[in-house]
Amino acid sequence: MVNSIRQVVVIGGGTAGWMAAAVLAQQLAPNQCTVTLVESAEIGTVGVGEATIPPIMQFNRLLGIDEDDLIQATGGTYKLGIEFRDWGAIGDAYFHPFGHYGADLNGIPFHLHWLCNRPGSLGDYSLVAQAAYARRFVRTSDDPKHVHSRMAYALHFDAVRYAKFLSDHAIANGATRIEGRIVDAVRDERGHVSAVRLADGRSVAGDLFIDCSGFRGLLIEEALQTGYVDWSHWLPMDRAVAVPSVPVSAPDPFTRSTAGRAGWRWRIPLQHRVGNGHVYCSRYISDDEATAELLAGLDGEALAEPRQLRFTTGRRAAFWNGNVVALGLAAGFVEPLESTSIHLVQRGIVTLMSLFPDGGFDAATTTEYNRLMTREFEAVRDFIILHYHLTRRDDSLLWNHVRTMDVPDTLKARMELFAAHGRLMLDPHELFREPSWTAVLLGQGLWPRRPDPIAAAQDDVRRAETLWRMKDLIGRGVSAMPSHATFLNHPSRKDTSR
Template sequence: MSANALRQVVIVGGGTAGWMAAAGLARVFGSLLDITLVESEEIGTVGVGEATIPQIQLYNRLLGIDEDAFVRATRGSFKLGIVFDGWGAPGERYIHAFGEPGTPLGGLPFHHYWLRDRLARGERGAPDLWAYSLNAEAAFAGRFGRSPTGGFGPLGEMPYAFHFDAHLYAKFLRAYAERLGVKRIEGKVLDVTLGEPDGRVVSLRLDHDRELHGELFVDCSGFRGLLIEQALRTGYEDWSTHLPADRAGAVPCARVEPLTPWTKATADAAGWRWRIPLQHRTGNGYVFCSRFISEDEATARLLSQLDGEALGDPRPLRFVTGKRRRIWNRNVVALGLASGFMEPLESTSIHLVQSCLDKLIQYFPDRDFADAPRDRFNAEADAEYVAIRDFLVLHYTATRRDDTPFWRHCRDALPQPETLKARMELWRRAGRLPVESHDLFKPNSWLQVLVGQGIEAEGYSPLANRLEAARLSMWLADVRGLVARAREQLPDHAAFITASCRAEAA
């Protein structure tokens, strides 16, 4: 090992981000690193963050964990997409399903054929986009299976993610990380010592007169950003002009039937409500903009629309949408809420922990903390954050709602970033959906949200005209048939869990 190799890693915080970092680093670096995590039970964790996207399977694979054991331990359920209720207009509903609707033909993405059919037959005459999506059809039928097509045939895989209990997830990862030798310290960080001349963090002063030294510090201390902001004054890019929600209330309620394999996001007077079904309870919350509704009113709206008995009082949360100016500053890398937060509409926050952790592993520093890897890390993380931001803004601005001052504000006054405007222009003219290397959300996601929110494409790729009209109709009918047959082969979601990963106490 090189004399310059870094050895001591200190992680501050034991929420989802802290334990994901600890487990991931311990798994990848093994005995090359000494990892210590400090957390405070008295301070606690944010306690939300229970819906994920399919990329989490990459993290699970990195850890090499058994999926059934993980779902059982976290009392989780499976997720095939997010249902958006009332976003385009009141009463409308669509799903952002994982996976691609249809299948490409002759090198051309499916949606161009679908657009041709729709423009020829009209919106009412043509089957909707989701009749071609196995994820969507299975979700609405309440069904779930791991690989209904065995990964073969034109439908490919059925991508899925998880809902889980955030506390149980951190506990699960903690047990994993401790087995791999991560040391945990229970205690509060009271002060941070910076060294000369470069202002790196040298050590942390803990309660009970303890001192903790390290070389690389991973700040997973949540919104407070104990190291990245309070100690290093990194600065924050405030994105609330684009993403106006700034508060949330969260409350669990009793589980009701059926156990839906999707997260639900329902547009409401001054924001939206989430619903996350777990084996033992349902997670609920109201994300809102405090300029348009009081906390009391938001809480009342949340409680009045639960579909089961409330299991506690709603917990208020405050945030400013945006990100740190540098997610990696000096010898501190911020992960999770310490790095920024863009609101939970598309369940992206846990993914960003994972993807920044992945970048950290890729650009892992040595003791001299050279600029180049850090700059590259920051550039890639920034690009990913910005692309996600644009995708979220689309949901708010592409609306026809005008029933409340909040929605009128979103529709008429919320500025769209230039990058988003450029994408929408490409879509409107000829159904083009560009993809950048840093995009988390691929064309199939943009497609579903654009169509779901009522943004019409006026044209499609001329290549879709290569197929004769009668053959196009037959082929589209075949794809719909395949989807419907595959859906019928899937078990009921709750029955699948009972058979494979039911939690004992659930």
Template structure:
């Protein structure tokens, strides 16, 4: 890598991570920068996640993608939240919906008023105070509408990850990104610094670069095999180590939400797209065989399976350093956490955004690289804690897997969150951790983690005023949902919209 300037980026691997990186560099790198992506059609992509969170708007918007075209090209649908079925106990479900829950008063958030109302016996389930969940449960959707009486309804997408990668490939190649077909045979390193000098392909071609982005999946061909960045194993907190995916024909409800259903030794996802439904299982091989997992998955589909499920082995955790020398790891090369809260694509996006914010012109400053890795470590560990909460706060007694995760030792950071909530209903969002107080609130309540108290400021409202706050919020949200079109109708209308034209509210 040159001392003075970076003019050549080389991306090792394609898929969602590779083409997101290529698209971002094509859009924001200095004019004249060379961007080369190496991938092989002989190597498949894992593609277990097709659901996103609302932050995807920031990435697509920064690229200048037309939303209607994006949804059309990726066979997408809209997502208002995630339903967790059976996670607390069999036969019960709750939703982690995007957006606000209720309305706070003054400086005090809504959860304290709801906790007080629950002790008085006048609180209703959280769905009654959530615009997104009310819309999701009634199969409705809207975008862009905001009035003094109703909040804007945040949303994300379900889409075909393979089609998204292909869409971004077209975007990237139109802006000068060069794709090289081939298998990487060797990673060449500078003898004096150990940084990466070039990639040698099986056909003999040699691709030199100044900065390399590793999107080679679990194997981490550059970041781990060549540079030895190290790996933090989180199996003690998230013991599932297998996944399998299979699409099926449309046959069930076209839900504007993802469904996560707890199973005997893991969970099953359901993601509705325009042309099919994405399904998969995440499970612990210590408690469930591959054949049993496949049988469970196939027996819980909405339509005819469109393939055969095959197990994918993984170890939950992350690289100790996501940026090492002149190499940045993205996607599975950076680590893996199961797509329970649809964070896989977001972690790619946030790493790209963080990298662009300190885009090196020449040899990266070690302080900047350390900052980047510290931020990645914080983001990954806090997402890990949120996922662990779903597992440990369960009441599925008598099932070996669920008994194990219910009694496992927890990270100190999660223990602190639980203690604060149980003591007084207090939820602290530390720095810029991904999941908000409202997200933690919904999962605490949904999983049955009880708060013994609440902030006494909530007692300053008279009981009748508290009742009016709850009832007024519920009424306004129900009236808002009544005017929304059905999700299916909304999607069909939306994908017909010409470029940059808004669908009428």
């Protein structure tokens, strides 16, 4: 009989480590196994992953986290989507909203109807986009007949504070934290990691290890030499510089991404500060120039010295190797253009829990985990590449490169299909759905050559009337919302939309 997993050891804290520890402790500790997290105060965390996407709400609900408590503890704000500036061409702007555009008609996706006549802006038919630009917010209504039931949102939060919030939750559920710097990994006769040694001579044994040690990949790479799949030929950004700034106005309920000559800058509004960063390619701009561009674009005074990060976009050749599962930056890195970093941690944890091993670590389980996570990473990769490749910019070496480069066949086929009739054929498992692809494809200028034949055959007069009613309902729904700032100041307004 194979032994059960009795000791799970998480290597590294930060957002990834404490997300893993919180779920493992709640689901497994203390009856099934112990959960121990090892981290060192000497080693800082990246801590710039401050923007999320809607699945984070499911994760927090899984842990039983009260949304108001989380917002207060992390200086959080609400996020309704991302505004993109200067991506398709300099001077262009579009909004990628969460949730849906309009409603499907006769089983035909809404955007295919809209493309037949293009009445107004596509964003006119997104409750979330209209709320974002009106700086209004309300939580999703439980009443499916209420327009506010169409709300979809995520969070902005201080990632360091979020990790601390989760650490308190995990420890309250039985997880143990050990302070110490890891200097070595001990391996058994199977090649599995059996323990890690700390600088002070202590040893921490485990049956299953979760590597959240950041880009270093202390176990998955340094100990097990798993290998790395480099995607920098498609995503050439290799550095970032980040700095917080003083807020000069009420926080917007959306993230902003502004493309520059050699990369792009993010702006993430929190209650107590604004998170800012510049992701760039060092082949086309120096670190000093990139920092200067970031500082010049701040709305308010910088609150700290700019912090530099270096990375190679890609993923581990295997996310699960032996008895080590890598999460977060140890698993791979897809730049934070669509705020997917924390989501990929979440997917890794959820997938691990659905395939939780016993001490035998059978090959079928690890193979399936690696297949699912590879699929997840590659789907996100294609969506991010789309933003770069689908541009009309020719003002710099970077944009000339990404506009003319070859892209993965999966992405190329999707763009060609959309260019014909506006159709999107997505796999059910994909993170980004039709509204997201439509927002970026149209927002950056890929217009279908012809309308969808089935949509075009529908009654134009009836369609126009229906779309007008949708637009009117959305306008009235937005007008009924409080401002984002008001909602943040009165978090008990849970029933505002009902």
